[in-house]
Amino acid sequence: MECATVRVVIDNPSSVIQTMLTIALFGTSADPPTIGHLEILRSLSPQFDEIAVWAADNPFKADQTPLEHRTQMLRLLIQDLHCPKHNVWVYPELSHARTVVTVERAKQRWQGAEFTLIVGFDVARQLPKWFHVEELLQHVNVLIVPRSGYSLDAADVERLRQMGATVAIAEIAVPEVSSTAYRTQEDLTGVTHAIQAYIDREQLYGCDVPIKKQPVH
Numbered sequence: 227m228e229c230a231t232v233r234v235v236i237d238n239p240s241s242v243i244q245t246m247l248t249i250a251l252f253g254t255s256a257d258p259p260t261i262g263h264l265e266i267l268r269s270l271s272p273q274f275d276e277i278a279v280w281a282a283d284n285p286f287k288a289d290q291t292p293l294e295h296r297t298q299m300l301r302l303l304i305q306d307l308h309c310p311k312h313n314v315w316v317y318p319e320l321s322h323a324r325t326v327v328t329v330e331r332a333k334q335r336w337q338g339a340e341f342t343l344i345v346g347f348d349v350a351r352q353l354p355k356w357f358h359v360e361e362l363l364q365h366v367n368v369l370i371v372p373r374s375g376y377s378l379d380a381a382d383v384e385r386l387r388q389m390g391a392t393v394a395i396a397e398i399a400v401p402e403v404s405s406t407a408y409r410t411q412e413d414l415t416g417v418t419h420a421i422q423a424y425i426d427r428e429q430l431y432g433c434d435v436p437i438k439k440q441p442v443h
Contacts, residue, residue: 253282260416347376
């Protein structure tokens, strides 16, 4: 499958002219990663020099699967991308409960790069409550991607801008799947075959989950 193109609505059209390395920072709970994550990465790949991905411990969520399992599932997900640029990689060393710490680590690794933080509609509404958010927004642009079941009001975006954020909205057709539905509703259609095989082997999410026929992704 070819990589899709994402159309981005940018505050300042002149920012399209890029004069430095562009890095997208995509931290996700990945519990488990779904084909929704896959399509986001596939759509973003053409727009950046590199996509840095990691599994994150979300301080707003409890009882998460151990980080090492979620990291390995992200690696398996990325193997199914098949994007021409081959610019999507997992960086476990970036993972931290505080995103401001993650960004500092990224700045040390890619000195002088321009960073864009990728967040979903649900996370965008939580951003103002994040640890040292004003400091964080000084070092990253924010690209907000759709998520099924969530909406983002203009007031939410304006609030971020008032806090100093440079905000863009990505128009991406994300499949209506979720990690929560997998865990709570035993909906196996949202994960790839490789990830389901890993889950079965490691007996994650309960070993009594019935196996259902999955589509080919």
